[in-house]
Amino acid sequence: MQRQRSFQAETVGRLYLVPTPIGNLDDMTFRAVKTLKAVDLIAAEDTRNTQKLLNHFDITTKQISFHEHNTQERIPQLLAKLQAGQQIAQVSDAGMPSISDPGHELVVACAQAQIPVVPLPGANAGLTALIASGLAPQPFYFYGFLDRKPKDQKAEIGELAQRPETLIFYEAPHRLKKTLANLAAGLGAERPAVLCRELTKRYEEFLRGSLSELADWAATDTVRGEFVVLVGGNPHPTTEEDTVDLSEPIPVQVDRLIAAGEKPNAAIKEVANLRHLKKQDVYRVYHHLDQEQEDPTDER
Template sequence: MKKQRSFKEKTFGILYLVPTPIGNLEDMTFRSVKTLQTVDLIASEDTRNTQKLLNHFDINVPQKSLHEHNYKERVPQFIELLQAGKSIAQVSDAGMPSISDPGHELVVACIAAEIAVVALPGPTAGLTALIASGLTPQPNYFYGFLKRKKKEQLEELTSLAYQKATMIFYESPYRLGATIENMMTVFGPERQAVVCRELTKIHEEYLRGTLAELHAYLAETPVKGECCLMVAGATEEAPPAEIVGTIIEQVDALVAEGIKPNVAIKEVAKKNGLKKQVVYNDYHGLNGV
C-alpha cells in the first residue's frame, strides 16, 4: 500500500487534474484558473482548443499535447519534469480528465513514481445531466461511450440488461438513433430514458420519454451537439440459469410444432409471467447466462 499526502512532504512536483468547462466558460472555478496560472506546464488533449480557454482567462503558461496517439512518448517526459520539481496541470478538451478522455496513463505513471496526483472538482457532463434528468440519481452507473459496431454494442448492452442503477452513456448525435434502437432490442422499448444535448450551452435541451418515444422523435428530428444519454435501471431480476434453460426448451418445443419464434416467445413469456423482452433475450443468448 502507498500513502499520499497531497500537500505535505513535497519532494517532487505535483500533477493537477484540472476540469475545464463543458460549454459555458463561467463554469471554470477560481481554483482551476489559479492552478493553470501557477503551474509550470499544461498537458492538453488538444493545445489549440485549450489555448482558447487560456486566452479567455489571460493565462500564459506553455502547453504540451497529451492524447491517445502520443501518450507513450509524452508520459516519460512529464514524469521526468515532475521528478525535477516542476508542476503540471492536465486538462482535456472539456470536463474531467480521464473520463472518456485521455490522461489515465499519466495518473498511473505518477502513482507508480510516488508523485502526488491532485484532482480539482469541476464540470462533468454525466452527473450534471443526471441530476436534472428526472431519473433516479442513486445509484448510478457511468459507462461512457459504447462500442460502435452493432454486434459489439449489443453484447455490451446485454451485459447491462439487468443493471439496477441508472446508466449514463456518452454518444455522438450521428449514432444516437442507432444506439437507442439497439437499447430497445435489449432493454425493451418501454424503458425510460433521457437525452441531454448541448449541456450548459445556449441550446441546452432535455428529451424525456421511453426508448421507443425517443427513437421515434429522433427519426423525425435529428439532433446536433454533444449528447448524454441516461437510461433507467432494470426493475426485473435476471432469471436463474436453470430457469433460462427451461424457457429455451419451451420456446424450442413450440417452434418444433411450427409456431413462429416471435409468437412462441410471446406465449412462453405469458405462461411464465415474464416480460417478452426477457424471454427474447434468453432465447437468443443475449443475457449472458
C-alpha cells in the first residue's frame, strides 16, 4: 500500500497533470494558468501547439517535448528532475493528459518512485459531449479510439455489443464513415447515437439519430472536424447463460465447442459453468461413464 499526500512538504518535486482547452481558450481555468506559470518545466505533447496557448496567457515557462514516440527516453529524464526538486506540469494538445493522449506511463513511473502526482480538473471532450447528448449520462463506458484495422475494429465492436452503458468513442473525420458503418453493423442499425463535432468551437454541432441514419449522413455529407461518437447502451443485454439451450444434450454442446476450436477439457468446463453443474458430472455424461468411474480431469 502507498499513501500520497499531495500538498505536504516534500523533498522531491511534484508532477502536475494540467488539462488544456479542447477548442475554446476561455475554458482554461485560473488554476491551470497559475500552475503553468509557477512550475519549473512543462512537458508538452507538441511544444509548438502548446506555445500558442502559453503565448495567449503570457506564460514564459520552459517546455520539453513528451509524446508517444519519446516516452522511454523522456521518463528517466523527467524523474531525475522531479527527484531533484523541480516542479513539472504535463499537458497534452487538448483536454486531459492520459485520456487518449500521452501521460499514463509518466504517472505510473512517478507513483512507483513515490513522487506526488497532482491532477487538475478541466476540459474533457467525452464528458462534455455526454452531458449534452441526451443519452443516459450514467453509467457510461469510455472507450476512446477504436482500432484502425477493419478486422480488429469489428472484433472490438462485437465485444462491446452487450454493454448496457452509454458508449463513448473518439474518431477522426476521415475514418468516421467506416467506423459508423461498422458500429451500425455490430451494435444494431437502430441503436440511438449522437455525433458531437468541434466541441466548444464556432462550428460546434450535435447530430442525433440512429446509427444507420448517422452512417448515411457520414456517407453523403462532407465530414470535417474532430468527433465524439456516443452510442446508447444495449437495453436488453444477453449473457452466455441466456444463449444456453438447456434442452440440448450435453454431448452436443461440448462437441460444438470442440468444433469451434476448444480443447475437450476446456469445452467440458465451459458447459459445466454455463449449466451450473460440476465439471465431473459433465465429463461423465459426455464420455458415457458410470458414476463410480473417476474423471481424469479432476485436479483434486
